[in-house]
Amino acid sequence: MSSAIEHFHPFIPAGGVGSRLWPLSRADAPKFLLDLTGSGSSLLRSTYDRLVDLGEDGVMVVTGRTHAAAVRQQLPECAEVDLVLEPSPKDSGAAIGLASAILVRRDPEAIVGSFAADHVIEPTEVFHRAVREAAAAAATGRIVTIGVTPTSPSTGFGYIRAAQSLGVAAAPTALKVAEFVEKPDEDTARQYVRSGEYTWNAGMFVAPARLLLAHLEVNQPELHAGIMEIADAWETEQRDEVMDRVWPTLPKIAIDYAVAEPAAAAGDVAMVPAGFTWDDVGDFAAISRLNRAVDVDEVAVLGKNKRVMTDNASGIVVSDTSRIVALIGIEDIVVVDTPDALLVTTQEHAQRVKNAVDALKKNGETDVL
Numbered sequence: 425m426s427s428a429i430e431h432f433h434p435f436i437p438a439g440g441v442g443s444r445l446w447p448l449s450r451a452d453a454p455k456f457l458l459d460l461t462g463s464g465s466s467l468l469r470s471t472y473d474r475l476v477d478l479g480e481d482g483v484m485v486v487t488g489r490t491h492a493a494a495v496r497q498q499l500p501e502c503a504e505v506d507l508v509l510e511p512s513p514k515d516s517g518a519a520i521g522l523a524s525a526i527l528v529r530r531d532p533e534a535i536v537g538s539f540a541a542d543h544v545i546e547p548t549e550v551f552h553r554a555v556r557e558a559a560a561a562a563a564t565g566r567i568v569t570i571g572v573t574p575t576s577p578s579t580g581f582g583y584i585r586a587a588q589s590l591g592v593a594a595a596p597t598a599l600k601v602a603e604f605v606e607k608p609d610e611d612t613a614r615q616y617v618r619s620g621e622y623t624w625n626a627g628m629f630v631a632p633a634r635l636l637l638a639h640l641e642v643n644q645p646e647l648h649a650g651i652m653e654i655a656d657a658w659e660t661e662q663r664d665e666v667m668d669r670v671w672p673t674l675p676k677i678a679i680d681y682a683v684a685e686p687a688a689a690a691g692d693v694a695m696v697p698a699g700f701t702w703d704d705v706g707d708f709a710a711i712s713r714l715n716r717a718v719d720v721d722e723v724a725v726l727g728k729n730k731r732v733m734t735d736n737a738s739g740i741v742v743s744d745t746s747r748i749v750a751l752i753g754i755e756d757i758v759v760v761d762t763p764d765a766l767l768v769t770t771q772e773h774a775q776r777v778k779n780a781v782d783a784l785k786k787n788g789e790t791d792v793l
Contacts, residue, residue, distance in 0.1 A: 427477075429559045431533045433633075434475040435484035435523040437516055438468055438495065438541035441793075443781040444707040444774065447765035448742055451793055456541035457494050460705055461714050462726060467705065468541045469498050474548055475539060478555055482506055484527065485541075486519045505659060511671045517647055517682040518674045520629070521640050525655035528633035535562050537630045538679075543704055544714055550700040558630035558696045560594035566694040567631040567639070567687050568598065571623030572702045577613035580706060580775070582606050582625035582680060585616075590694045601693040604685045623695065626702055629679065635692065639683045647682065650674045707774035708758040712740040723751060729761070739771065765792045 442455030449455040456468045463470065468485075475483050486508040487495050495507065508523060520538050527534045537555060545551050558568040571584045583605045590598040604625060608616065616622040629636075641648040650670045657666035687693050703710050715724040722738035729743035733750045739757035741749050749759055758774060760767040769777060784793060 428480045429478055429535070429556060430480065431531055431535050432479055432537060432555075432559050433481065433484070433527045433531065433534050434479045434537040434539060435486060435520075435527070436468070436471055436475070436539055436541045437519040437523070438485055438487040438491070439510070439513060439516075439519065440542070442542065442705075443778045445705075445711075446777055446781045447762045447767055447792060448760050452490065453494075454491070455705060457491065457498065460711050460726070461544060466498055467544070468495065471539060471541050471543065472499055472502070474545060474551060475537070478537075478552060481530075484508060484523055486510065486523050487541075488513065511668060513676075514671070514674050515676045516627070516679040517640070517644065517677040518651060518671075520679045521637065521647060521682070522651040522654055524631075524633040524636050525651045526658050528637065529655055529658070532634070534633040535559050535630065536633045536636065538628065540627050540704070543626070543628075543702060546701050551698075554696050554699055555630065557595040557598055558628075561590055561592050561598040561694045561696060562630045562632055564590070564592055565632065565635060565692070566590070567629060567636060567684065567692055568694045568696060569601070569684065570626060570628040570630075570698050571695045572626045572698045574613075574617045574622065574624050577610060577617045578624070579607055579610050579613055583608065583613075583616050583622040584625050584695050585622050586695050595694075595696065597699075598694050598696050600691070601688050601695050604680060604688050604693075606680070623697065625680070625684075626698070626704070629684070636683055639687045639690075639692070643686050644675060644677060644682045646673075647675045647677065707777065708740060708742075708760070708769070709771040709774040711742075712758070712771055715740065727761075 438456050441451055442449035445455050457466050459466050472483055484506040489509045492509050524536045527536055554570055561568045585602045586599040587602040588600055590600055592598055653670050654666055657663050712724055723734045724740045725732045727743045731748045732741045735752045737751035738755045741759045743749055743761040745761050756771040758769045
């Protein structure tokens with residue numbers, strides 16, 4: 425068991441629907457609440473277990489009120505005061521800012537760590553080493569991100585361009601960050617990967633809470649004022665009243681724009697290379713990668729129904745119905761069969777599932793979302 429890091433307080437922003445995983449992921453059952461790796465644990469449960477030994481005082485979870493019951497069921501040991509329930513989605517700036525503001529009230533020297541609920545990371549020991557280095561680098565007065573080595577010229581991630589060594593003995597791999605670059609086009613992404621100077625921004629941040637909040641105050645003063653008012657009332661009887669009154673007024677902005685990019689420009693950001701394998705389970709192609717083939721041919725089968733027959737086929741089937749699914753002479757297929765919706769696509773086009781969700785919204789077919 426890993427020992428806790430001094431003054432380290434991890435939290436998990438658990439939001440988003442995961443529209444590229446429709447119809448498996450829905451508004452009332454988002455991907456972080458699902459077991460998408462066949463491990464027997466949801467992505468949220470796995471993330472919590474990966475962090476719990478590192479924090480001085482448990483793990484905070486920030487999620488929507490609509491998911492409160494499911495999160496409590498999956499994480500019964502999470503204290504009520506450590507479950508931050510958002511009345512409505514406000515993007516990562518508000519979620520990460522509020523968690524930091526609450527935690528700095530408890531520990532003025534708090535180093536906070538933000539880790540998304542829907543990432544698959546292995547092995548845990550290597551992840552722990554990276555977080556320890558990130559915390560050591562953060563203690564020198566830096567906002568630290570964990571950079572993942574690109575495996576492809578993805579246009580779905582932001583990128584980090586690293587500079588020279590930070591020169592911290594307890595964080596030997598930590599590098600200064602020259603700049604953050606938001607999601608590029610494919611040609612630019614290829615240039616980034618070829619150069620070897622860029623890593624993916626996987627959205628993992630470790631920082632002194634006071635430094636993160638100071639940058640938020642400068643760049644997003646309205647957001648900062650609102651979350652500080654909520655944090656002041658958090659452990660009082662006024663918590664719900666203040667949250668309901670202030671939360672709807674908060675600006676909606678990603679933490680990258682609100683803090684990370686301006687902090688990098690000011691020279692306050694460092695990066696620790698991941699060293700571990702990482703996947704954000706962004707589409708069904710990712711689920712196929714993460715699950716071993718379990719039937720004839722190369723077909724991964726997930727879900728309650730294992731009635732899948734294959735003949736010279738490959739891909740993934742997720743089925744929660746009693747129907748038999750037969751695949752014959754087809755490669756890299758994706759079949760997701762639920763009681764009220766059927767998705768058929770290929771792994772190559774898995775990212776385009778979001779287009780179907782957008783079309784359903786436009787057509788008013790919200791009952792299946």
